[in-house]
Amino acid sequence: xxxxxxxxxxxxxxxxxxxxxxxxxxxxxxxxxxxxxxxxxxxxxxxxxxxxxxxxxxxxxxxxxxxxxxxxxxxxxxxxxxxxxxxx
Amino acid sequence: xxxxxxxxxxxxxxxxxxxxxxxxxxxxxxxxxxxxxxxxxxxxxxxxxxxxxxxxxxxxxxxxxxxxxxxxxxxxxxxxxxxxxxxxxxxxxxxxxxxxxxxxxxxxxxxxxxxxxxxxxxxxxxxxxxxxxxxxxxxxxxxxxxxxxxxxxxxxxxxxxxxxxxxxxxxxxxxxxxxxxxxxxxxxxxxxxxxxxxxxxxxxxxxxxxxxxxxxxxxxxxxxxxxxxxxxxxxxxxxxxxxxxxxxxxxxxxxxxxxxxxxxxxxxxxxxxxxxxxxxxxxxxxxxxxxxxxxxxxxxxxxxxxxxxxxxxxxxxxxxxxxxxxxxxxxxxxxxxxxxxxxxxxxxxxxxxxxxxxxxxxxxxxxxxxxxxxxxxxxxxxxxxxxxxxxxxxxxxxxxxxx
Numbered sequence: 001x002x003x004x005x006x007x008x009x010x011x012x013x014x015x016x017x018x019x020x021x022x023x024x025x026x027x028x029x030x031x032x033x034x035x036x037x038x039x040x041x042x043x044x045x046x047x048x049x050x051x052x053x054x055x056x057x058x059x060x061x062x063x064x065x066x067x068x069x070x071x072x073x074x075x076x077x078x079x080x081x082x083x084x085x086x087x088x
Numbered sequence: 089x090x091x092x093x094x095x096x097x098x099x100x101x102x103x104x105x106x107x108x109x110x111x112x113x114x115x116x117x118x119x120x121x122x123x124x125x126x127x128x129x130x131x132x133x134x135x136x137x138x139x140x141x142x143x144x145x146x147x148x149x150x151x152x153x154x155x156x157x158x159x160x161x162x163x164x165x166x167x168x169x170x171x172x173x174x175x176x177x178x179x180x181x182x183x184x185x186x187x188x189x190x191x192x193x194x195x196x197x198x199x200x201x202x203x204x205x206x207x208x209x210x211x212x213x214x215x216x217x218x219x220x221x222x223x224x225x226x227x228x229x230x231x232x233x234x235x236x237x238x239x240x241x242x243x244x245x246x247x248x249x250x251x252x253x254x255x256x257x258x259x260x261x262x263x264x265x266x267x268x269x270x271x272x273x274x275x276x277x278x279x280x281x282x283x284x285x286x287x288x289x290x291x292x293x294x295x296x297x298x299x300x301x302x303x304x305x306x307x308x309x310x311x312x313x314x315x316x317x318x319x320x321x322x323x324x325x326x327x328x329x330x331x332x333x334x335x336x337x338x339x340x341x342x343x344x345x346x347x348x349x350x351x352x353x354x355x356x357x358x359x360x361x362x363x364x365x366x367x368x369x370x371x372x373x374x375x376x377x378x379x380x381x382x383x384x385x386x387x388x389x390x391x392x393x394x395x396x397x398x399x400x401x402x403x404x405x406x407x408x409x410x411x412x413x414x415x416x417x418x419x420x421x422x423x424x425x426x427x428x429x430x431x432x433x434x435x436x437x438x439x440x441x442x443x444x445x446x447x448x449x450x451x452x453x454x455x456x457x458x459x460x461x462x463x464x465x466x467x468x469x470x471x472x473x474x475x476x477x478x479x480x481x482x483x484x485x486x487x488x489x490x491x
Contacts, residue, residue: 059294060310060388
């Protein structure tokens, strides 16, 4: 499951960054990939649709949202947690 | 000789009140009309608050045939216009009618009509809709009905620049009169976006607050939508004086700029150029301005940018003037918001009362201006600005002087 989530998150992030999925790694930050705040909102929407989950994220104060997007790997872990919490 | 433009009538419908007196009384009290949204399918919304026009029954104001043609935004516009034109005391006939027009701002137009009829055909599977769906939903419907109701036969159209629509409309009406094309223009804006589809669309951006609107406050949580209309009669000054009309304020200047940078993120430079341009157009010194009605949406992006722009344009005067966001009370009325906010400017210029920024809790170091927190303030104001900075980076700022 973790690998499936990682692959899908990488694919979504790659599409937003307009790069190929293999060029995305867990260490990268959204900033590294040139994803701005509205790009992040779009990526989160895609994540919600792909995993059928709700991601807590307010674009006004992104840092205060209960969703760690500091790196691609952090997003993968956060999505994993949300899937576990919301799909039980 | 330069033609000057004055306001001789004002009207409104919004969540704070069904006329100007009620609205300004609520602004004086710092009363917020933000509450729980009541609409069909509200339980499917993530954002369930807004500043709705409540205690409103369309059948009290309009007959069955009119309701078949008037979307909620058109109804708001007509009711507000009736107040404004009544106050101005004008009757439009002959040459005056031929040269008088109506320019309104709206963003969504007849959005309730669209929402209801999409529901009918997509959700309910109906294959037939009411014959007047198109004339009811179109963005120029409200302006058209105003022209018909009051015989306004001059230049008439609708301006759509999202959250700056009514400031662009008022600015355009101002230019028509100053240039000599018209002596009287009816202008302002109307919006009724608080329907399921309208709110759902805004949810997507993730900039909406779930509690309330707190502009310029460190604990701000985003914007809150409102609805309503603000309509004004603009008139050439000599024309108004010749007939002994009461002058509510002078529209002294207008500036419009485009950021040309981002579809949603505001630019400080675009806001600065609009404010500086309005001052220049009005021949107004920065130290004359006692009040700015801010765009003040309660989003981090707007509030920080707007405060930085005010500080840059006004220099030392930025610390002496008052700036407030009445969106904290009537919500963000999108294409009508500048028109409704103009009522706070009229209150400052006429009554010497500055409407507060309601719901304010804690200072934000990035908004270190006098934001008139929570309580209205009595002080003489001779000149003021009204800011509107829209998605799309389209900005319009009005400069007004006391009559």
